[in-house]
Amino acid sequence: MxxxxxxxxxxxxxxxxxxSQKISPVDLVKLYLERIERWNPILHAWTTICEDLALEQARxxxxxxxxxxxxxxxxxxxxxxxxxxxxxxxxxxxASIIKKDFGSDEDATVVGRLKEAGAILLGKQNLHEFGKxxxxxxxxxEPRNPWNPGHTPxxxxxxxxxxxxxxxxxxxxxxxxxxxxRGPAWASGLVGIRPTFGxxxxxxxxxxxxxxxxxxxxxxxxxxxxxxLSVIAGHDPKDPLTGLEAVPxxxxxxxxxxxxxxxxxxxxxxxxxxxxxDVQTAFDTALEILVARGAVMQDxxxxxxxxxxxxxxxxxxxxVASMLMRTALRDHWDKVDDGIRSRVAAAxxxxxxxxxxxxxxxxxxxxxxxxxxxxxxxxxxLSHVVPPEPIRETRSNLSRPEDFxxxxxxVRRMLxxxxxxxxxxxxxxxxxxxxxxxxxxxxxxxxxxxxMLYKVAHAYEQETRWYEQHPNLEETLAGxxxxxxxxxxxxxxxxxxxxxxxxxQALGRLVGLEIPDADTQEVGLRFDALVKAMAEIEADLGxxxxxxxPIPPVYPLAEY
Numbered sequence: 001m002x003x004x005x006x007x008x009x010x011x012x013x014x015x016x017x018x019x020s021q022k023i024s025p026v027d028l029v030k031l032y033l034e035r036i037e038r039w040n041p042i043l044h045a046w047t048t049i050c051e052d053l054a055l056e057q058a059r060x061x062x063x064x065x066x067x068x069x070x071x072x073x074x075x076x077x078x079x080x081x082x083x084x085x086x087x088x089x090x091x092x093x094x095a096s097i098i099k100k101d102f103g104s105d106e107d108a109t110v111v112g113r114l115k116e117a118g119a120i121l122l123g124k125q126n127l128h129e130f131g132k133x134x135x136x137x138x139x140x141x142e143p144r145n146p147w148n149p150g151h152t153p154x155x156x157x158x159x160x161x162x163x164x165x166x167x168x169x170x171x172x173x174x175x176x177x178x179x180x181x182r183g184p185a186w187a188s189g190l191v192g193i194r195p196t197f198g199x200x201x202x203x204x205x206x207x208x209x210x211x212x213x214x215x216x217x218x219x220x221x222x223x224x225x226x227x228x229l230s231v232i233a234g235h236d237p238k239d240p241l242t243g244l245e246a247v248p249x250x251x252x253x254x255x256x257x258x259x260x261x262x263x264x265x266x267x268x269x270x271x272x273x274x275x276x277x278d279v280q281t282a283f284d285t286a287l288e289i290l291v292a293r294g295a296v297m298q299d300x301x302x303x304x305x306x307x308x309x310x311x312x313x314x315x316x317x318x319x320v321a322s323m324l325m326r327t328a329l330r331d332h333w334d335k336v337d338d339g340i341r342s343r344v345a346a347a348x349x350x351x352x353x354x355x356x357x358x359x360x361x362x363x364x365x366x367x368x369x370x371x372x373x374x375x376x377x378x379x380x381x382l383s384h385v386v387p388p389e390p391i392r393e394t395r396s397n398l399s400r401p402e403d404f405x406x407x408x409x410x411v412r413r414m415l416x417x418x419x420x421x422x423x424x425x426x427x428x429x430x431x432x433x434x435x436x437x438x439x440x441x442x443x444x445x446x447x448x449x450x451x452m453l454y455k456v457a458h459a460y461e462q463e464t465r466w467y468e469q470h471p472n473l474e475e476t477l478a479g480x481x482x483x484x485x486x487x488x489x490x491x492x493x494x495x496x497x498x499x500x501x502x503x504x505q506a507l508g509r510l511v512g513l514e515i516p517d518a519d520t521q522e523v524g525l526r527f528d529a530l531v532k533a534m535a536e537i538e539a540d541l542g543x544x545x546x547x548x549x550p551i552p553p554v555y556p557l558a559e560y
Contacts, residue, residue, distance in 0.1 A: 001023070003031055004167065006023065006028065006031060007031055007032065007035060007167035007168075008167045008220070008470045009170075010219075010220055010221045010223065010224050010467070011073070011074070011077055011170050011171055011219060011220075011221075011223075011224040011227055011228070012073060012221070012223050012224060012227060014028065014076075014077060014170060015073040015074065015075070015076075015077060015227075018061075018065065018075065018076040018077070019065065019070055019073075019075070021065065021066065024058075024062055024076075025057075025058040025059075025061040025062050025065070025075075025076030025077075025078075025120060026055065026058040026059055026062050028058070028076065028077075028078060028170075029054050029055055029057075029058040029078050029120060029122070030055075032078050032122060032167075032168060032169055032170075033049070033051055033054070033122075035166075035167055035168050036049060036122070036123075036168050039146075039166055039168060039473055039477070040168065041141075042144060042149065042477050042480045043143070043144050043146060043149075043162050043166055043168075043477070044126055044138065044140060044141030044142055044143050044144060044159070044162075045080075045125055045126055045143060045158075045159040045162040045163040045166065045168055046080065046122075046123050046124065046125055046126060046140075046159060046163065046168070047083045047093050047095060047123075047124045047125065047126050047127075047140045047159070048083065048090060048091060048093070048123045048124040049122065049123040050087075050089075050090050050121060050122065050123050053089065053090065053121065054078065054120055054121060054122050054123070057115075057120040057121065058076065058078075058120050061075055061076040061118055061120065062076070064118070071116075071117055071118035072117055072118065072231075073227050074114065074117040074118055074119040074227065074228070074231055075117065075118030075119070076118060076119075076120065077118075077119050077120065077170045077171070078119070078120045078121075078122045078169050078170050079114060079119050079120065079121065079122065079169055079170055079171050079172060079173065080121070080122050080123055080124065080125045080159070080160065080163050080168075080169045080172050080173075081108075081110070081111060081121070081124060081125060081160070081172065081173045082124070082125050082127050082131070082157045082159070082160045082172070082173060082174045082175050083095060083124035083125055083126065083127055083159075084127060084130075084131045084175050084205060084206050085108035085110065085111060085173070085175070085204055085205040085206070085215070086103045086104065086105070086106055086107060086108045086111070086204040086205070087104060087107055087108070087111055087121060087124065088104060088105065088106050088107045088111075089104055090104055090121070090123070090124060091104050091124075092104060092124070092206070093124070093139075093140075094127070094129065094130050094131065094206060095126060095127045095128065095129045095130070095135075095138070095139060095140060096129050096130060096139070096328070096335070096336070097139050097335055098327075098328055098332045098335050098336070102206065103204075103206075106204060107204060108201075108203060108204025108205050108215075109201035109202075109203040109204055109232075109236050109238060109239065110173055110200060110201060110204070110205070110215050110232045111173075111204065112204075113231055113232050114173075114228075114231060114232065117231045119231075122169050125157070125158075125159030125160045125162075125163055125172060125174075126138070126140050126141070126143050126158055126159030126162075127155070127156050127157055127158060127159060127160075128155045128156035128158065128337075128340070129336065129337045129340050130206070130208065130320075130324060130328070130336075130340060131156050131157075131175055131177070131180065131206065131208070131213075132156060132208075132320065132340045132343065132344065133155040133156045133178075133179075133180065133183075134155070134339040134340060134343060135155070135156075135337045135339055135340055136337055136338055136339045137337045137338070142391075143158035143159055143162055144162070144477075144480065145162070145187055145188065145388055145437075146162055146165050146166035146188065146471040146473060146476065146477070147165070147188070147189065147388075147433075147436055147437050147438060147471045147476060148388075148436060148437055148476055149476065149477055149480040150390055150391060151187075151387075151388040151389060151390055151391060151437060152187055152388045152389055152390075152391050152394050153184060153187050153188060153388070154179075154183035154184045154186060154187035154188075154388065155180060155183060155184070156175075156180040157172075157174030157175060157176070157180045157181055157183075157184045157218070158184055159172075160172035160173065160174035160181070160184060160218050161174070161183075161184025161185055161187060161188035161190055161192070161218055162184070162188060164188070164190055164218055164219060164220055165188035165189055165190055165220075165470075165471065166471060166473060167470065167473075170224075171217055171218065171219045171220075171224060171228055172217065172218045172219075173215055173216070173217055173218075173228075173232070174192065174215070174216060174217075174218050175205065175207070175213060175214070175215050175216075176192075176194040176213070176214055176215075176216055176420065177209045177212050177213050177316055177420065178212070178312050178316065178413060178416060178417050178420050179194075179413065179416035179417070179420070181193065181194050181216045181218060181428075182194055182383060182416055182426060182427070182428040182442060183383075183416070183428075184218065185218050185428040185430075185440065186383040186384055186388075186428045186430075186438065186439075186440040187388040187438065188218075188438065189430045189433075189438030189440075189466065189469070190218045190219060190220060190428070190430065191218070191219050191220070191221060191222050191224070191225045191427065191428065191429060191430065191457065191461075191467075192216060192217070192218040192219075192225075192427065192428045193216045193217060193225055193229065193425065193426070193427040193428075193450070193453070194214060194216050194419070194420060194425065194426045194427070195214055195215075195216050195229060195233065195425050195450060196214075196243065196423065196424065196425045196447045196448050196449075196450065197211075197212065197214050197241070197423035198214075198241050198242050198243035198423075199214070199229075199233050199242075199243060199245075199425070199448065199450065200214055200215045200216065200229075200232050200233055200242070201215075201232075201234075201235075201236035201238065201239040201242050202214065202215065202239050202241070202242075203236055203238040203239040204238075208319060208320040208323045208324065209315075209316035209317075209319045209320050210319055211315065211316070211319065211359075211423075212312075212315075212316050212420050212421075212423060214423075215232065216229075217229055217232070220467050221461065221467045222254070222429075222454055222457045222458040222461050223251070223254060223458065225427070225454070226250035226251055226254070226454045226458075227250075227251070229250060229450060230247060230249075230250050230251075233247045233450075234246075234247045243448065245448050248451050249451075250450060250451055250454050252451070253451050253452070253454060253455035253458075254454060254455065254458040255455075256293065256458070256459045256462050257293065257294060257459070258290060258293040258294040258295040258455070258456060258459050259293075259294030260294065260296065261290075261294065261295045261296065261377050261378070261452075261455070261456060262295075262296050262298070262375065262376045262377045262378075263290060263295050263296065263297050263298070263376060263377065263378055263379075263380050263456070264298055264299070264300040264372050264375070264376035264378070264379045264380065265287070265297060265298065265299050265300065265379075265380055265381070266300060266302060266305075266379050266380065266381035266418075267299055267381070268300075268301055268302055268303070268305065269302065269305050269381055269382075269414055269415050269418065270381065270382050270385050270414075270415060273385045273414075274385065275382075275385040275386070276385060276386045276387060276434060278387070278432070278434035278435075278439065279382065279384070279385055279386060279387070279434065279439050282431045282432040282434075282439050282441075283382055283431065283441060285431075285432075286429075286431050286441055286460060287380075289459075289460055289463045289464070290380075290456065290459065290460060292463075293459045293460075293463070295456070298375070298376065300372050300376065300379070302368060302369060302372075302418060303368075304364060304365045304368050304541070305365070305369075305414075305417075305418040306414075307361060307365065307533075307536075307537050307540075307541075308365060308413075308414070308417035308418045308421045309413050309414060309417055310358075310529075310530065310533030310534070310536075310537065311358050311361055311362055311365065311417075311421055311537070312413070312417050312420070312421060313343075313347065313530060313533075314347075314350060314354055314355060314358035314530055314533070314534060315355060315358050315359055315362060317343060317344065317346075317347035317350075318347045318348070318350050318354075318355045320344055320347065321344045321345070321347040321348035321350075322348075324336075324344050325344075325348055325511065325512070325513060328341075329341060329344060329345060329348070329513055330512060330513060330514075333514070333515075333516065333519075338519070338522075341519070342519060342522040342523045342526060343526060345508070345513060345515060345519070345523045345526075346523050346524075346526030346527040346530060347526075347530070348508075348511050348513060349504070349507045349508065349511065349523075349527050350527075350530055354530070354531075354534050356550050357534070357537075357538065357545060357550075358534065358537070359550035359551075360545040360546075360548050360549070360550045361537050361541055361545055362421050362550075363548045363549070363550065363551065364541055364544055364545065364548060365418065365421050365422065366421060366422040366423070367548075369418060369419075369421075369422045369424065370422060370424070370446065373445075373446040373449075377445070377449075377452055378443050378444060378445050378449070378452055378453065378456055379419075379443070379444040379445075380441060380442065380443050380444075380456075381415060381441065381442050381444075382415055382440075382441050382442065383415065383416070383428050383439075383440040383441055383442050384415065384439075384440070385415075387433075387434040387435060387437035387438065387439055388437050388438065415442070416442070419442070419444045423447070424444050424445060424446060424447055424449075425444065425445050425447070425448070425449055425450045425453055426442050426443065426444040426445075426453075427442065427443050427444075427453045427454075427457055428440045428441075428442055429441055429442070429443060429457045429460060429461065430461075430466045430467070431460075431464070431466070432464070432466060433466075433469070436476075443456050443457055498521045500517045500520050500521075501520035501521060501523070501524040502520075503524070504520045504523050504524045504527065505517075505520055507527075508523075
């Protein structure tokens, strides 16, 4: 059987061949190790490969299966995890140079459940430092899109998207705060889900944004995604925020029939944006396919969605800052990526009153979004209005307020943040290609509605079968260097005539943070933007915010 064909097979198909002993887990692991050795020096999808451990697990799986002890559809399937969760005996780097290992004493619950199901850990996957998007420096090489290495693979679970798309593993586990699973899935042409907050245990993960972070699988097909989530989902006593809902049979609804399914179209978030014509065509075609399968469409409004980007930064970034201040910024400022440290430092200066008020506003936004599930079974919108951009366009000079405003209003954030602000399950579905680059749309459901997400996504997928297309690495990577190009961080303007922000340094000292002169300008621009955004939110929603409690958006049960 053709090796390349095996490498790009779905998990379900590989599983059937392994169960029938037509392919060997050992041979499958060796195949992926060969491909990793060939392509990872260019793609930089992995931080650590645990070859000996993977082969040991593969031999055990092969022995068990040969004796009739088959554990299920993931038995003998190789996978990778974002280097943001603990793996016993394998270092956790967080893509940082501050420490060689942030924790390898035990497996994260997600990793442990996959191993119990017989899946084989190949290694840890590359990410933006600490799992925060916007990095300029990559200590394990800059991740590259396998469809076109000059275009973004998106962040922050970059390697977790690259690896399955390039045929370097069967599936990945990423982590999503504001789009870090859905974005890389979009950029790499994969199915990537952000489950309901609490659906999957966070134990053993470095979950700095503790009211939003969640793990989710990235796969080549919807069926594969459902198979993996079935294994990793469910209550975990080690994570008090995991829900109590029983895990349903996610495969039961994959019948292609959408008769009577009510779909709300979220056009408002992208209405004023410049949309690529290929994306518009692909989206319109997707709607036609879903209607032909029996779905009923209606447009809906989400006016408070415009506040989701600043609310994300006022809350989740502040949560991240509360952790990284102690572990990174105070003692290792120069070792932390400049884009990430300025973002986290600005959030560290946010007053506690801003954080709690922003949490109240999040409750309002969540309520507005959840209200739509009274008349809709799912919500549907774009993952991005353009195909993956050239990498150079994703890095911006932050020397002026208008430059920062443009960065804050990054389109993909505007489209993804409403769903993570509400902490509802959301999935990226590939919907075609433009110039050889993937496009995608998002489907969101009410809390614990993953089964409906899969039903709709699978019906579309079976009609289009985009998963049958794979990047031709010999062609797309032919001109790519195996050595990472020099990474020049954007000039924040401090080297020019911009004055040192004494006010920012004074605020920093209040929280125990010494901010160097050269960094005060960018930190100040970010902080000023947050203050301005909070004032706008207060002006619009202030009286309503007074009437709600700033409770974390957690759903112990489906009755929300």
